[in-house]
Amino acid sequence: MTDVSGRPEGGSSRGTWALIVLLLTPAVVVPLLVPLYDSEDPTLFGFPFYYWFQMALIPAAVVLTGLAYSLAKRADHRDREARRARRNGGRA
Amino acid sequence: MSGVSTITFSVFLFFFLLVTILGFAAARWRRAKALDNLDEWGLGGRGFGTFIAWFLIGGDLYTAYTFVAVPALLYAGSSIGFFAVPYTIVVYPLIFLFLPRLWSVSHRHSYVTPADFVQGRYDSKPLALAVAITGILATMPYIALQLVGIEVVLQVMGIGTDSDNWFTKDLPLFIAFAVLAAYTYSSGLRAPALIAFVKDALIYIVIFVAIIYLPTQLGGWDNIFGTTMDSFDKFNSTNADAIASGAASPKGAIPPPLLHWAYASLALGSALALFMYPHSVTAVLSTRERSVIRRNAALLPAYSFLLGLLALLGFVAIAAGVQVTNPQQAVPQLFENEFPDWFAGVAFAAIVIGALVPAAIMSIAAANLWTRNIYKAFINRNATHAQEAQQAKVASLLVKFGALAFVLFVSTTYALDLQLLGGVWILQTFPAIVIGLYTRFFHRWALLAGWAVGMVYGTWTAYNNPKVGDPGSHFGSPLDPFLSVPWSDWLPFDTLMYIGFTALLLNLVVTTALSLVLRAMNVSAGVDQTHPDDYHADLGDEGVEEELNPEAPAHA
Numbered sequence: 001m002t003d004v005s006g007r008p009e010g011g012s013s014r015g016t017w018a019l020i021v022l023l024l025t026p027a028v029v030v031p032l033l034v035p036l037y038d039s040e041d042p043t044l045f046g047f048p049f050y051y052w053f054q055m056a057l058i059p060a061a062v063v064l065t066g067l068a069y070s071l072a073k074r075a076d077h078r079d080r081e082a083r084r085a086r087r088n089g090g091r092a
Numbered sequence: 093m094s095g096v097s098t099i100t101f102s103v104f105l106f107f108f109l110l111v112t113i114l115g116f117a118a119a120r121w122r123r124a125k126a127l128d129n130l131d132e133w134g135l136g137g138r139g140f141g142t143f144i145a146w147f148l149i150g151g152d153l154y155t156a157y158t159f160v161a162v163p164a165l166l167y168a169g170s171s172i173g174f175f176a177v178p179y180t181i182v183v184y185p186l187i188f189l190f191l192p193r194l195w196s197v198s199h200r201h202s203y204v205t206p207a208d209f210v211q212g213r214y215d216s217k218p219l220a221l222a223v224a225i226t227g228i229l230a231t232m233p234y235i236a237l238q239l240v241g242i243e244v245v246l247q248v249m250g251i252g253t254d255s256d257n258w259f260t261k262d263l264p265l266f267i268a269f270a271v272l273a274a275y276t277y278s279s280g281l282r283a284p285a286l287i288a289f290v291k292d293a294l295i296y297i298v299i300f301v302a303i304i305y306l307p308t309q310l311g312g313w314d315n316i317f318g319t320t321m322d323s324f325d326k327f328n329s330t331n332a333d334a335i336a337s338g339a340a341s342p343k344g345a346i347p348p349p350l351l352h353w354a355y356a357s358l359a360l361g362s363a364l365a366l367f368m369y370p371h372s373v374t375a376v377l378s379t380r381e382r383s384v385i386r387r388n389a390a391l392l393p394a395y396s397f398l399l400g401l402l403a404l405l406g407f408v409a410i411a412a413g414v415q416v417t418n419p420q421q422a423v424p425q426l427f428e429n430e431f432p433d434w435f436a437g438v439a440f441a442a443i444v445i446g447a448l449v450p451a452a453i454m455s456i457a458a459a460n461l462w463t464r465n466i467y468k469a470f471i472n473r474n475a476t477h478a479q480e481a482q483q484a485k486v487a488s489l490l491v492k493f494g495a496l497a498f499v500l501f502v503s504t505t506y507a508l509d510l511q512l513l514g515g516v517w518i519l520q521t522f523p524a525i526v527i528g529l530y531t532r533f534f535h536r537w538a539l540l541a542g543w544a545v546g547m548v549y550g551t552w553t554a555y556n557n558p559k560v561g562d563p564g565s566h567f568g569s570p571l572d573p574f575l576s577v578p579w580s581d582w583l584p585f586d587t588l589m590y591i592g593f594t595a596l597l598l599n600l601v602v603t604t605a606l607s608l609v610l611r612a613m614n615v616s617a618g619v620d621q622t623h624p625d626d627y628h629a630d631l632g633d634e635g636v637e638e639e640l641n642p643e644a645p646a647h648a
Binding site: 076 | 174177178181182184185186188189312313314315316317345346347349352353355356359360382383386387389390391393394396397400404625628630
């Protein structure tokens with residue numbers, strides 16, 4: 001162990017991780033806000049609002065999670081490079 | 093009950109015999125030299141790779157839970173029944189955030205179970221034992237839910253229901269159960285892995301036919317919703333007196349304000365519980381690299397959409413005029429009424445096999461937990477591979493018998509309550525596992541105390557909850573007035589809440605308070621084996637193996 005002090009989420013990717021959490025938050029919070037959608041109207045294809053709204057949240061969550069995935073992949077890569085550089089720097 | 097046609101029964105029996113043969117033949121599939129070690133029996137030789145994560149996590153959703161338990165709630169007019177949809181939306185972002193950290197630290201340190209991680213992080217054998225026991229205990233009612241699914245299909249087919257004798261009545265269930273136990277015992281994880289191919293094929297066919305064909309037969313979705321709302325309104329007006337006196341619950345399709353928090357806490361509580369079950373953790377840790385978890389989290393919600401439509405089959409059954417006293421029979425009865433005989437047989441086989449596969453996987457995961465974290469950690473530290481495999485096999489039998497006890501002794505009016513009872517318990521490991529992935533602020537003894545408080549409160553409250561209209565009965569509902577303790581009057585809450593969620597909040601309060609006290613008193617917090625970098629390790633990093641080796645010492 002050459003470096004124990006540095007936080008892994010250092011430098012440039014910290015903002016990306018904040019953005020990822022920001023993207024995922026509505027996917028967790030909105031489905032739990034029942035007063036937002038507990039009504040029958042407006043209906044869509046015969047589905048009361050309560051039902052179609054919750055079904056519609058699924059593709060919305062997929063889009064948000066998908067975006068978060070592509071961001072996380074790049075941020076993870078950057079963090080690993082940074083960790084590797086730090087380790088090698090410590091050794092030198 | 094008159095029973096079903098010979099054709100339906102023959103088709104059903106054909107598929108049941110097919111999976112039974114497959115189950116026993118699985119021992120020879122991708123044959124290893126010997127099945128007498130835990131690696132082979134409990135992890136299928138670790139040869140399944142990424143695929144296992146797909147069918148294990150996806151398989152958690154498509155079980156008797158989807159086909160029987162969730163539609164039963166909607167059929168019965170329980171306005172909170174649709175919570176399974178927000179539950180399966182909320183769970184994936186949480187998996188996205190939490191589980192890559194668990195993956196990394198587990199691969200760096202060869203942790204195979206959540207209890208391994210807790211031992212390494214907190215250096216506390218009692219805490220790891222508590223986590224292991226909780227995992228085993230919580231798995232039993234989840235398996236019980238699968239058995240209830242099998243039971244109702246058999247009832248709808250009229251098998252065994254003619255008799256008043258409880259033994260004859262339950263005999264078919266015992267037979268199905270014994271067959272399951274026998275091939276799991278002999279083939280281990282290979283059995284459900286092989287049967288899963290049949291299961292998935294059958295289930296997808298039945299799902300697509302059910303959600304496309306049935307609504308067209310019943311005048312479309314607006315007619316289905318209209319008929320359902322009318323029938324609920326009619327029930328509420330004819331039973332107004334009983335509802336007012338509390339002897340019956342009002343029916344509804346949308347939760348009233350009193351149940352908003354119940355709905356949200358059931359969804360969030362179930363989501364937090366799902367990925368701490370032993371079988372989910374096994375699935376997630378078996379993925380090849382870290383990013384597979386996140387990719388799955390973005391792809392798996394597609395399942396939730398089908399789950400939502402399947403849940404609505406409860407309303408379809410109402411619109412189709414299905415009359416059953418046990419709401420769990422609604423969907424099987426719907427299939428029998430609306431499908432041609434042969435396809436009803438396929439549908440029944442799909443439900444039963446869809447229950448057998450997860451039941452097998454869950455019992456194996458629980459057995460691995462027993463062998464690794466209880467038997468090897470406490471009873472026989474120098475166990476040979478053969479002894480370990482033997483322990484796991486016997487444990488898988490005991491777990492299934494535990495599940496059978498739940499079916500026989502706990503109210504199964506709503507099988508979903510069984511799963512929610514398991515959730516009450518597994519949620520109490522959240523502070524040690526999930527919060528432990530981020531911070532070591534919580535003290536190991538405080539975590540143990542918080543766990544104990546949550547377990548006792550949750551179990552006691554659930555036990556004392558009577559069924560509506562049946563005072564003195566037990567385990568009647570997963571909901572309770574928020575903090576049903578004498579001093580809660582001053583709280584600004586007059587709402588129902590999922591017991592597991594309330595117990596978790598109580599657990600967190602106790603854990604936080606005691607952590608502060610124990611830290612102030614300088615009680616030893618033990619040695620943390622893990623390093624902050626471990627939580628980000630990925631395939632290709634130093635010390636990270638593609639496959640976890642369950643024979644490696646957990647605490648290296």
